[in-house]
Amino acid sequence: MAAVDTLTLLLPERRRFAGQALSPEIGKTLARADRLAAVDAGERAQLLRHFELLPRGWPMAAMTRQLDAGDAAVHAWLRVDPVFVRPDMTGARLMAWGNLGLSMAEAEALVKPLKPMFGDTGFPISVASPERWYLMLPRESKLPIFTSPIDGLGEDLLAHLPEGPEGRRWRALLNEAQILLHNHPRNAERIAAGLPPVNSLWFWGGGVLPDSVRCSAPSVIGDDVELRALAQQAKANAAAADGGDVLVDLRDARDWAMVERSHLLDPLRALGTRYAGIVLDFADGQRWRIARGQGWRFWRRTLTKLDA
Incomplete structure (x- = not known):
């Protein structure tokens, strides 16, 4: 029986591999x-090319909370992650998120003075992992749209807070x-x-x-x-099964030779x-998209780099 399944590799922007050469085999294949x-x-x-959420949105706080603690079903959630911002002439730029190297003890100590402040607003704060902090909110809370930190790195923190009365809060x-x-x-x-x-x-x-x-x-x-949280909600297998499509996350990859060696040549x-x-x-x-039967395109010039 002919194969029908697809292997999809999620990769970072091509510029992450800038200057790195493709092997002759992969250059010819691409x-x-x-x-x-x-x-x-x-x-x-x-990610939304591969995951469909209903209703549409991006409630990553609730999904990662469910992954972390399994208690997200009853409430609304908002991530309040610890970050390092560097003040400059116009504001404060987000310089580090998710890589601060906090221990659980440090995280709990840092959150301790924040608990009464957020608690007084009716939004209890908790630490599920050292660098994933959460506010628990009433399910009917109307939350503004906040920017994902991955999209805010290097940018002014205040520019990514919502405007208007809700933003003021x-x-x-x-x-x-x-x-504090x-x-x-x-x-x-x-x-x-x-x-x-x-x-x-x-x-x-949120x-x-x-x-x-x-x-x-x-x-x-x-x-x-985030990928694991989405996969958990979709009830996807965490390892490749004997059959069926497979999605592999390589967005942290920076070495193209490793991608070829470990994830492309055998498939x-x-x-x-x-x-x-x-x-x-x-x-x-x-x-x-690579498939059998493409070898007849022999006149196409072999690629040497991904940005060619």
């Missing part, structure tokens, strides 16, 4: 492959939290140790668990927390037996 129509760039758009909460964090002795210890302080929070991902999540592949492989040899096609899906919206 030259002869189908270049698919360009689609929306960005990690969220990339969250700006006030952020200001108070920043004062600035005066926290744990931050003085971190600075003395040459580590970035936790001097602000990033609000994002909402309730979606009614349903569907995935384009029954098997989803990767360690990224190429399995075309027609295990897989009918291999799709390379880059976060900048560029995609290729």
Whole structure:
């Protein structure tokens, strides 16, 4: 029986591999492959090509909370992640998120003075993992749209808070939290140790668990927390099954030779037996589909780089 399944590799923007050469085999293969129509760039758009949420939205706080603690069903949730921002002439730029190297003890200590502040607003704060902090909100809460921190890196924190009356509320909460964090002795210890302080929070991902999540592949492989949260809601396998489409997350990859060696060469040899096609899906919206029968396009010039 002919293979019908597809292997999809989620990859970062091609510029992450700038200057890295394609091997002759892969360069020839991509030259002869189908270049698919360009689609929306960005990690969220990339994930939404493979996951369908109903109702539509991006309630990542509720989904990661369910992954972390299994208690997200009753309430709405908002991520209030610890971040490091660097003041400049126009505001404060987000410089670090998710890579502060916090321990659980540090996180709990930093959150302690924030608990009465958020508790008084009716939004209890909790720590599910050292760098994933949550506000629990009434299910009917009307939340503004906040920017994902991955899209805010290097940018002004205040520019990503909503405007208007609702924005004023969250700006006030952020200001108070920043004062408490600035005066926290744990931050003085971190600075003395040459580590970035936790001097602000990033609000994002608000909402309730979606009614349903569907995935384009029954098997989803990767360690990224957001991807795992989506896969859990879609009831996808965490390892490749004997059959069915497979989605593999390589968005952290920066070494193209490793991608070829560990994730491309063996599947190429399995075309027609295990897989009918291999799709390379880059976060900048560029995609290729490799399939058997493309070798006749021998006149196409071998690619040497992904940005060729």
